[in-house]
Amino acid sequence: MRFAHFSDIHLGFQKSRPLQDVEQDVFERALDDCIRRSVDFILICGDTFHANIPEMRVQKFAFAALRRVHEAGIPVYVIYGSHDFSPSATSVIDLLVETGYITNVQRLASNDDGTMSLGFVTDEKTGAKLAGISGLGASKDITYYEKLDRGPLEAEQGLRIFMLHGAISEMRTADDAAQAADAAMPLSYMPRNFDYYAGGHMHRYNRGKFDDYPHVVYPGTLFAGFHSDLEENARGATRGYVLAEFDDTGITDVRQIEIKNCEYDMVRVNATHKTSHAVNEEIGQKLAGAEPADKVVILSVSGRMSEGKTTDVDFAAISDSLQKKGAVEVKISRRQLSSAEYEITESKGETAEEIAVNSFGENIGQVDSGVAELTGRRGVELAKRLLDILGRPALENEPLNVYQERITGEAMAALELDGEQK
Ligand SMILES: [Mn+2]
Structure with missing residues (x-):
């Protein structure tokens, strides 16, 4: 028996048409891959969509793909993520639940003594028992974990899977913390001795083994849900979903299944001690030999120039010329570019997300x-x-x-x- 584990697909994140096509294509190929492998069920651990109400174009292809999975007889179990949950409005997730294409796993109830109980959803065909808590944004779900009555969950027999959408301290790297600077919770907040902990929220593929927590797994984003994800793709990050095999004794194999997205070209220029004129020249030379057709080009320029303004580096013209040569998309990373001649003080950060968090942090x-x-x-x-x-x-x-x-x-x-x- 086997199941597929996805998270952070972020359908609807991409803004440009070519990358929207990649986003759709990757999603459809990944689900078709699950059908081809005859997985017994699919887990999606939050942020299936980038917003609770994505545009109709996104809803249409997502419904069509999930209908194919449904017609293949494969159940899909989900929890909300911080992006596709709304406390006040209906989410597209709720529509998909109504169609029967997906099942929301969270069965959470408040008890009179202030604790919270969590129930299981049993997968009919395999007997696997699923429990899960959605991500609510601003790490509010952590309060649920603090009140969770873990005893009955730990006493349950059979193959048990716990679905979560949040960062776990023991699993988080410094890079993860910089990318999504929200609170992490200790592993001990999860009920112990489940066979598999299916994580979402962290965008990098990551697995860990701990006492009482044998398989803690984050499949990472399927394509991209932050701008920095695309840069990581360009640096060679493997994206896909996780395939887990199991039998009566428990989980027998866990591995990542790669789903290719698109081709990248990464061009790095170190501007330290160079004039803005020299930096322009160097970018021109490096790109002259590039073949950007059908690729996402990431141009990263960093360092402190000796002379000229950062605005002297003509990123608009560079971007135009790459697009004329057929680049799918040009992403320019220049956050770490500065000049000795003209200093501008800004909040530090590589991504919009980091800059926002840092600015808020400095001013709060x-x-x-x-x-x-x-x-x-x-x-x-x-x-x-x-x-x-x-x-x-x-x-x-x-x-x-x-x-x-x-x-x-x-x-x-x-x-x-x-x-x-x-
Ligand atoms: Mn996410």
Whole structure:
């Protein structure tokens, strides 16, 4: 028997048409691969979609692909992630649950004594027992773990799988922490002695073995859900899903199944002690021999120039010329480019996500509030979540007043405020 484990697919993340096509293609090929291998079931551990209401184009191909899986007789078990959950509005996940193409695994109930109980969903064909807790954004799900009554979960017999969407301290590398700077929880928050811990939220493939926690696995994103994921792809990161084999004795094999996405070209230029003119020249030379057709090109320029302004490096022209040569997409990373002649002080960070977190972190000390949610690390997470919500675009044909009301509702829910949403 075998199951496939996915997470952080982030359908709808890509903004340009060529990368949207790759995103769709990768998703469809991955699910078709599962059908071809006759997996017994599929797990998706959160952030299946990049937003709770993705655009119709995304919903259409996702529904079609999941219908094929359903018709092949393969159940799909999911939890929400921090991106596709909404406390105030219906999520596309709820629509897919209604069609019967997927099952939401979370069976969480509050007890009178303040603890919380978690129930199992049993996979009919294999008898595997699944329990899971969704990611709620701003690491709010951690409060569920703190109240979780783990005894009955640990006493359950049979093959047990625990699905989660969150960072586990023991598994997190410094790079992970920089990429998604939210709170991590200790492994001991999970019920012990499950056969397999199916993780989501961390975008890099990672597996660990610990006492009482034999298989803790993060498949990572399928393609990209952060801009930095594309750069990691260009540096050679293998993306795909995890295939786990099991029998009556437990898990017998765990391995990553690679799903190729697209071709990349990574061009790095060290600008240290060079003039802006020399940097332009060097970029030109390095790109002259490049064959960017049908590739995603990542141009990374870093270092402190001796002369000229960072704006003298003509990234727009470079990007144009690469696109004329047929590049699928040109991503320019210049966060670590500076000049001795013109210093600009900015919040540090490589990605928009990091910059936001760092800026909030540097400024949150000025918030004079007795409310714990608005200060410290929790305040930073809440601010990041609000920024994410407020940056969401209107849906196609969505009237302005409906859009405003929806976004206001989402923001109020994130702040845990009731009241007139007008
Ligand atoms: Mn994610």
